[in-house]
Amino acid sequence: MSITHFLTALTAAAALLLPLTPVQATTLNCTGGVVNCGYALDGHVPAEFGGWTDQTAYWSGMSDSVTVDFGAATFVSGLTISLDNNDSYLVEASLDGSHWSTMLTVHDYQGTVWYGMDTFSTVVGHAQYDAGLDFHAGSARYLRVSAFGGDTWNSVGEIGVGVTAVPEPSSGALMLGGLALLAGAARRRCAA
Numbered sequence: 348m349s350i351t352h353f354l355t356a357l358t359a360a361a362a363l364l365l366p367l368t369p370v371q372a373t374t375l376n377c378t379g380g381v382v383n384c385g386y387a388l389d390g391h392v393p394a395e396f397g398g399w400t401d402q403t404a405y406w407s408g409m410s411d412s413v414t415v416d417f418g419a420a421t422f423v424s425g426l427t428i429s430l431d432n433n434d435s436y437l438v439e440a441s442l443d444g445s446h447w448s449t450m451l452t453v454h455d456y457q458g459t460v461w462y463g464m465d466t467f468s469t470v471v472g473h474a475q476y477d478a479g480l481d482f483h484a485g486s487a488r489y490l491r492v493s494a495f496g497g498d499t500w501n502s503v504g505e506i507g508v509g510v511t512a513v514p515e516p517s518s519g520a521l522m523l524g525g526l527a528l529l530a531g532a533a534r535r536r537c538a539a
């Protein structure tokens with residue numbers, strides 16, 4: 348491998364490695380009708396078939412929601428979420444808290460349990476991975492969970508997020524720019 352090829356490969360590898368910084372500050376916010384909000388992000392995943400009011404955040408009707416705030420733009424590569432089995436849920440993503448796009452849809456007919464809490468994962472290899480989930484990885488500061496169908500009694504047991512922080516454009520661009528300059532210098536040396 349020539350030095351040019353090596354540096355080109357190194358630049359590509361650096362682009363892959365840059366987003367691996369762990370996310371630091373994550374907070375949880377719920378609208379007023381949600382009972383026991385904190386259980387949606389306490390690190391405890393309810394057992395399959397677990398009670399939908401047992402260490403879960405829960406609410407009635409379709410107007411409430413549970414929102415995770417990462418504190419900064421974050422690349423969400425996968426989601427694992429515990430939900431009441433007999434409802435349909437949306438997980439929406441936003442960078443600014445006002446414009447939202449659908450990241451994950453879970454329908455009441457999906458899942459592996461027939462009463463109580465059911466865990467769904469988009470992460471390949473996870474014990475509750477479901478290839479049938481409609482998931483779109485992407486960048487978000489906020490993730491908002493709401494219900495759009497079912498028996499109007501809704502529950503979130505845990506929101507587990509596979510995330511990588513989005514690098515600040517300046518530092519990432521500077522690093523890649525520096526590597527490109529090195530590659531250019533190497534090419535010139537080779538040509539001389």
Ligand SMILES: [Ca+2]
Nearest residue numbers: 431434498500
């Ligand atoms: Ca329900």
